[in-house]
Amino acid sequence: xxxxxxxxxxxxxxxxxxxxxxxxxxxxxxxxxxxxxxxxxxxxxxxxxxxxxxxxxxxxxxxxxxxxxxxxxxxxxxxxxxxxxxxxxxxxxxxxxxxxxxxxxxxxxxxxxxxxxxxxxxxxxxxxxxxxxxxxxxxxxxxxxxxxxxxxxxxxxxxxxxxxxxxxxxxxxxxxxxxxxxxxxxxxxxxxxxxxxxxxxxxxxxxxxxxxxxxxxxxxxxxxxxxxxxxxxxxxxxxxxxxxxxxxxxxxxxxxxxxxxxxxxxxxxxxxxxxxxxxxxxxx
Amino acid sequence: xxxxxxxxxxxxxxxxxxxxxxxxxxxxxxxxxxxxxxxxxxxxxxxxxxxxxxxxxxxxxxxxxxxxxxxxxxxxxxxxxxxxxxxxxxxxxxxxxxxxxxxxxxxxxxxxxxxxxxxxxxxxxxxxxxxxxxxxxxxxxxxxxxxxxxxxxxxxxxxxxxxxxxxxxxxxxxxxxxxxxxxxxxxxxxxxxxxxxxxxxxxxxxxxxxxxxxxxxxxxxxxxxxxxxxxxxxxxxxxxxxxxxxxxxxxxxxxxxxxxxxxxxxxxxxxxxxxxxxxxxxxxxxxxxxxxxxxxxxxxxxxxxxxxxxxxxxxxx
Numbered sequence: 001x002x003x004x005x006x007x008x009x010x011x012x013x014x015x016x017x018x019x020x021x022x023x024x025x026x027x028x029x030x031x032x033x034x035x036x037x038x039x040x041x042x043x044x045x046x047x048x049x050x051x052x053x054x055x056x057x058x059x060x061x062x063x064x065x066x067x068x069x070x071x072x073x074x075x076x077x078x079x080x081x082x083x084x085x086x087x088x089x090x091x092x093x094x095x096x097x098x099x100x101x102x103x104x105x106x107x108x109x110x111x112x113x114x115x116x117x118x119x120x121x122x123x124x125x126x127x128x129x130x131x132x133x134x135x136x137x138x139x140x141x142x143x144x145x146x147x148x149x150x151x152x153x154x155x156x157x158x159x160x161x162x163x164x165x166x167x168x169x170x171x172x173x174x175x176x177x178x179x180x181x182x183x184x185x186x187x188x189x190x191x192x193x194x195x196x197x198x199x200x201x202x203x204x205x206x207x208x209x210x211x212x213x214x215x216x217x218x219x220x221x222x223x224x225x226x227x228x229x230x231x232x233x234x235x236x237x238x239x240x241x242x243x244x245x246x247x248x249x250x251x252x253x254x255x256x257x258x259x260x261x262x263x264x265x266x267x268x269x270x271x272x273x274x275x276x277x278x279x280x281x282x283x284x
Numbered sequence: 285x286x287x288x289x290x291x292x293x294x295x296x297x298x299x300x301x302x303x304x305x306x307x308x309x310x311x312x313x314x315x316x317x318x319x320x321x322x323x324x325x326x327x328x329x330x331x332x333x334x335x336x337x338x339x340x341x342x343x344x345x346x347x348x349x350x351x352x353x354x355x356x357x358x359x360x361x362x363x364x365x366x367x368x369x370x371x372x373x374x375x376x377x378x379x380x381x382x383x384x385x386x387x388x389x390x391x392x393x394x395x396x397x398x399x400x401x402x403x404x405x406x407x408x409x410x411x412x413x414x415x416x417x418x419x420x421x422x423x424x425x426x427x428x429x430x431x432x433x434x435x436x437x438x439x440x441x442x443x444x445x446x447x448x449x450x451x452x453x454x455x456x457x458x459x460x461x462x463x464x465x466x467x468x469x470x471x472x473x474x475x476x477x478x479x480x481x482x483x484x485x486x487x488x489x490x491x492x493x494x495x496x497x498x499x500x501x502x503x504x505x506x507x508x509x510x511x512x513x514x515x516x517x518x519x520x521x522x523x524x525x526x527x528x529x530x531x532x533x534x535x536x537x538x539x540x541x542x543x544x545x546x547x548x549x550x551x552x553x554x555x556x557x558x559x560x561x562x563x564x565x566x567x568x569x570x571x572x573x574x575x576x577x578x579x580x581x582x583x584x585x586x587x588x589x590x591x592x593x594x595x596x597x598x599x600x601x
Binding site for chain 1: 345353369
């Protein structure tokens with residue numbers, strides 16, 4: 001169950017173009033599972049930015065000098081994320097978490113590939129730890145537009161049997177995108193599951209490659225949210241349920257981790273005509 | 285750690301009465317901002333707040349609109365969800381049943397895209413147990429009348445309320461939730477009161493638009509959306525004040541950007557008998573209890589022993 005707590009910033013360190021924020025959050029790290037997220041209020045109690053910002057949990061530590069802490073990765077690109085990137089040690093921030101459905105873990109110790117796009121890689125390393133604990137082999141592919149937008153190389157080296165890197169501009173690793181390398185990694189390791197977190201386009205492409213190669217896909221989506229707890233209904237996307245019906249489901253509650261085959265990637269940001277309750281003959 | 289907050293103790297009697305319903309607290313959720321209470325109940329004990337006003341339910345299941353459905357605005361947000369919901373039958377079977385099991389006071393918000401739909405939804409609801417009151421969301425486009433919003437026309441507003449009132453049992457109050465996007469809100473109030481409304485909820489969102497400055501197109505998939513949050517609070521306080529001045533005895537549920545106990549106090553002084561907290565719940569789900577406690581403190585500081593004594597204070601001689 002999620003809790004709402006006031007946490008304190010323990011550290012704010014730069015990682016490429018991102019900031020890693022470590023904060024206390026009593027009750028959150030103890031419960032957090034890989035793939036879950038926290039929703040932070042930004043701008044202070046009287047600020048004018050009311051909507052919560054959602055961040056994957058990068059690391060959750062239950063013990064340490066500050067008690068339990070949660071780490072998130074912030075890419076400053078707007079008033080909320082800029083405010084967070086400016087937080088200093090000792091500043092307070094209101095946190096709700098852990099939220100959402102975590103990544104599904106395989107029952108058997110099967111080989112897994114973890115694919116991260118930019119700071120989307122953040123939740124993959126606690127996932128890797130959980131997989132390794134189950135005896136799974138873990139291969140990692142990290143991709144980004146350029147060097148400064150890659151995240152988690154050091155973490156990946158720690159957990160991965162093999163690490164592959166791609167950048168759009170070729171500044172580091174192979175010039176290209178993660179799905180250029182994914183088929184080879186799957187074939188080499190005989191991977192049974194592909195886990196991915198990053199932009200929607202990447203998740204769609206990863207799901208397609210996984211399917212072609214007979215691997216299961218688990219994708220963590222990033223959708224704009226206002227609350228993070230399931231009441232605002234803004235973070236929906238079309239997902240096929242167990243009954244075969246498509247519904248507009250909340251990525252904060254039913255997600256953010258979905259079986260890739262269940263998400264109608266081509267129709268994200270639309271309401272497919274066969275969605276339960278879809279508008280008939282126009283209307284809203 | 286805050287787990288399921290409950291109001292603190294206070295020497296002020298915080299009870300109020302809304303259209304004959306006794307409430308232990310004047311703080312309720314707002315329609316569309318707390319789903320059907322279940323998610324919020326993780327953070328506040330929903331049986332200890334005034335009540336849960338549910339998201340507007342229509343006859344059939346609805347997918348709602350495509351995303352983007354919202355945009356952040358200064359001290360507020362613009363939303364165009366498109367009334368996504370399960371439909372009245374599934375709502376009664378699952379959501380209302382759960383609210384009753386939890387022991388919440390439930391005000392069910394209903395909506396329709398035609399006169400018939402409002403009446404049909406109300407008739408189904410009339411068969412259900414555990415409805416403390418019905419709030420009628422009349423800020424919906426009337427499909428049969430070129431999408432004209434019911435709430436902007438006194439005749440359409442009155443007809444919806446009369447149809448709903450005709451099927452809802454007399455001991456269950458019907459509140460009309462009014463749009464501020466009208467020239468004279470007291471004229472709409474007159475129309476719905478004459479049609480049988482037992483009270484009014486003031487106010488619904490204001491119609492707005494945000495343009496994406498990269499695409500140069502409206503940000504929301506539906507083009508326009510409803511503006512809510514503290515940005516609209518003075519508009520809401522004005523509406524409550526005007527309606528209270530024109531209808532000294534009419535029950536009023538006030539809402540529009542309430543974030544603190546002092547914000548709630550403004551609404552009560554303007555004439556609201558109780559208030560709903562909406563958009564701010566997205567920012568702070570436990571605010572429903574925080575605002576109650578802040579209001580109790582503010583009343584104590586001002587020498588009030590009982591919340592009902594402050595209702596309408598802005599109109600006192």
